[in-house]
Amino acid sequence: MEAKLKTLRQTCLKLSNICQDGNLQSAFSCMDTIWCLYDKIMNWSKETADDDARDRFVISKGQATLALYAVLIEKGMFAMSDFQQMGSFNSRFCIQTDITKFPEGGVENSAGSLGHGFPFAAGLAYAAKLKKNGSRVYVLTGDGEFCEGTMWETCLFASAKKLDNLCVIIDDNHSVGAMIDIGDMKAKLESFGFDVHMADGHDLEELENAFNGFEDNGRPKAVIASTVRGYGSGTLTENDIWFHKAPDDGELDMLCREVQEF
Amino acid sequence: MRRAFLNRVDKMIREEEDTVYFTVDIGMWAIRDLLEKYPERATNVGIYEDGMFGIAAGLAAGGYIPTIFGIQPYLVERTLEQIKLDFAYQGLGVNVIGTGAAVDYPKYGYSHYCAEDAGVLKMIPGVEVLTPGTANEFISLFNQAYRDGKPTFFRVSDHPNKEYDIDVTLGKANVIKRGGGATVIAVSVMLDMVMEACSDLDVTVLYYTSLAPFDADTLKREYNGGKIVVCEPHYSGTLDYDIIDALAGRSVQIEHIGFPREIFRNYGTYEDKMEYYGLNTEHIRAALAT
Structure with a gap:
C-alpha cells in the first residue's frame, strides 16, 4: 500500500481515538476512493473550496466521515490540531458532518441518515447543469444504502435530467451480504440509464481509470468500487467488533503499527 | 387559491x-x-x-x-x-x-x-x-x-374566506376586532365563520395565518384575561404550546373548535365534515357562551 494511504488510515485511527467513536471498518473501505477523487480527479483545492464552479464531494454514507476528514487534513483544508477537541460539546468536527459549521467550505452536506446524500448530490448536479458552470458532483454511498427508496428515485431523476456531471460511487464493501439480496447492481444501474464502471476500490490506478473513463454523453455515472471493510489492518478486517468501536491508546498504537506494516 | x-x-x-x-x-x-x-x-x-x-x-x-x-x-x-x-x-x-x-x-x-x-x-x-x-x-x-x-x-385551501380578505404579514397576527370578553383566535379559513359567530359579541378576534413563526407578542398584548377560544382548521390543540408559552405565568382557559384527534373514517363533503366535527358558528357561540 502506498505510504500516503497508510498515513490517511493512521489519521482516521487517531481521530477515532480522540473522539472515542467512529466506524473504522467503513472509513478504511472507502479511504482510497476519497483520496483518489481529491488527489487526481476533482477540480477542488482548499483555495477554491467556496468557488461555485468547484467539483463537489458529497458523503452520503456518513458513517465514513473519518475518511473524508483524513483527506481534507492531507489536502490542507484543516489541520490536525483543529481536531484536538473532536467530539466534544461545541466541536465543529464529530462522527458526522454539519454544514452549518463550515461556512468557508470543505464539507458539502450534513450527513447521518442514509439515503439523503445521493438525492442532495443530484440537486447540486442539476444546479450546475442549469448554470452550465462545468461543476461535477461525486457522491459516495454504501452498498447497503441502496435498499433505501430515495436512491432509486434519484436514479430515475438523474437519468431523466441527463445529469452526466453526477457520479455515484458505491463503496461495495459487501454490507448487503448480511441483508436481503440486492441483485446485480451494475445491471440495475445500467437499466436506469447510468454508465457504470467497476473498479478495485483499493487500486488507485483502477479507480482513476474508472473516473476518467466517462464521457459527456448525457448519462449519469456510477463506479462500483469493490472494497474490503477495514482494508489496511488485519485486525479491522477480521474482527467485526470494529464496525463500531474506537481504539483506546494501546489499541491505537497497535493498529497504527499494523497499518504501517500492511 | x-x-x-x-x-x-x-x-x-x-x-x-x-x-x-x-x-x-x-x-x-x-x-x-x-x-x-x-x-x-x-x-x-x-x-x-x-x-x-x-x-x-x-x-x-x-x-x-x-x-x-x-x-x-x-x-x-x-x-x-x-x-x-x-x-x-x-x-x-x-x-x-x-x-x-x-x-x-x-x-x-x-x-x-x-x-x-x-x-x-x-x-x-x-x-x-x-x-x-x-x-x-x-x-x-x-x-x-x-x-x-x-x-x-x-x-x-379550496374553501377560502369570502367575506374577509386581510392584509397579512409573515409572523404577525391581525387584530380583527377588540372587545372586553373572550379572545378568539381564528386561524386561516376559519375567519369568516368566526366573525359570523361573533358579530354581536363583545370579544377580541385575532387572525393567525403564520402558525410558525407564531406571533406571541400580539396575543400577549391583546389578551385581557378571559377565555381563549381557538378556531383551527387542523387537529385541536395544535397551537396550545404557543398560546401557553406566550401567556406564561398566567392562568388560561382554552377551548377548541377544531378537528378531534382521531382517524377520520367518513366521506361525504367538506361541509359534512365541518358540521360533523363541530367547526361551525353554533359551536363557536356555544364555546363563548359557557
Whole structure:
C-alpha cells in the first residue's frame, strides 16, 4: 500500500481515538476512493473550496466521515490540531458532518441518515447543469444504502435530467451480504440509464481509470468500487467488533503499527 | 387559491432565472405552456416526494430557489425526515405548497386528509408554516417568504374566506376586532365563520395565518384575561404550546373548535365534515357562551 494511504488510515485511527467513536471498518473501505477523487480527479483545492464552479464531494454514507476528514487534513483544508477537541460539546468536527459549521467550505452536506446524500448530490448536479458552470458532483454511498427508496428515485431523476456531471460511487464493501439480496447492481444501474464502471476500490490506478473513463454523453455515472471493510489492518478486517468501536491508546498504537506494516 | 398560486409560479419561472418549480403530478393544465417552454426549471416530476425533497435541497445549496407543489399529507408526513435533515438541519430553503388539508379531498379517505400538517411541521425548529385564508393572502405571504432561505410550507385551501380578505404579514397576527370578553383566535379559513359567530359579541378576534413563526407578542398584548377560544382548521390543540408559552405565568382557559384527534373514517363533503366535527358558528357561540 502506498505510504500516503497508510498515513490517511493512521489519521482516521487517531481521530477515532480522540473522539472515542467512529466506524473504522467503513472509513478504511472507502479511504482510497476519497483520496483518489481529491488527489487526481476533482477540480477542488482548499483555495477554491467556496468557488461555485468547484467539483463537489458529497458523503452520503456518513458513517465514513473519518475518511473524508483524513483527506481534507492531507489536502490542507484543516489541520490536525483543529481536531484536538473532536467530539466534544461545541466541536465543529464529530462522527458526522454539519454544514452549518463550515461556512468557508470543505464539507458539502450534513450527513447521518442514509439515503439523503445521493438525492442532495443530484440537486447540486442539476444546479450546475442549469448554470452550465462545468461543476461535477461525486457522491459516495454504501452498498447497503441502496435498499433505501430515495436512491432509486434519484436514479430515475438523474437519468431523466441527463445529469452526466453526477457520479455515484458505491463503496461495495459487501454490507448487503448480511441483508436481503440486492441483485446485480451494475445491471440495475445500467437499466436506469447510468454508465457504470467497476473498479478495485483499493487500486488507485483502477479507480482513476474508472473516473476518467466517462464521457459527456448525457448519462449519469456510477463506479462500483469493490472494497474490503477495514482494508489496511488485519485486525479491522477480521474482527467485526470494529464496525463500531474506537481504539483506546494501546489499541491505537497497535493498529497504527499494523497499518504501517500492511 | 390554487389558481392564484399557479399564476404566481408562472410569473416567477418566467422572470426569475434562479427559481425552479416541481409539481408532483398535479395542477399541470393551468401552466401547460410554462412546462413546455421552461422544461429545465418547471417539471412535472411524477409521484415523487422523498427523493424530490433531497434534490430540491441540493438545488437550494447550489443557489436556486426551489418550489414544490403537491398534496399535503405526502409533502408533510411522507417527507418528514427530508424536511428535518435536508432543509432544517442544513439551513436550506424551499417553498412547499400543499393542497388537500385538512379535508379538501373529502371523498378520498384518511390517506388524503391531513389535519396533522401544522402540528407535525411546527415540531421542527425553523420551519415556517403559513396558512393563508384567501388567494390574496397567499400571494402576500408567498412574496414575503419565498426568498427567505427557510423551509416554508403553505397550506392552500379550496374553501377560502369570502367575506374577509386581510392584509397579512409573515409572523404577525391581525387584530380583527377588540372587545372586553373572550379572545378568539381564528386561524386561516376559519375567519369568516368566526366573525359570523361573533358579530354581536363583545370579544377580541385575532387572525393567525403564520402558525410558525407564531406571533406571541400580539396575543400577549391583546389578551385581557378571559377565555381563549381557538378556531383551527387542523387537529385541536395544535397551537396550545404557543398560546401557553406566550401567556406564561398566567392562568388560561382554552377551548377548541377544531378537528378531534382521531382517524377520520367518513366521506361525504367538506361541509359534512365541518358540521360533523363541530367547526361551525353554533359551536363557536356555544364555546363563548359557557
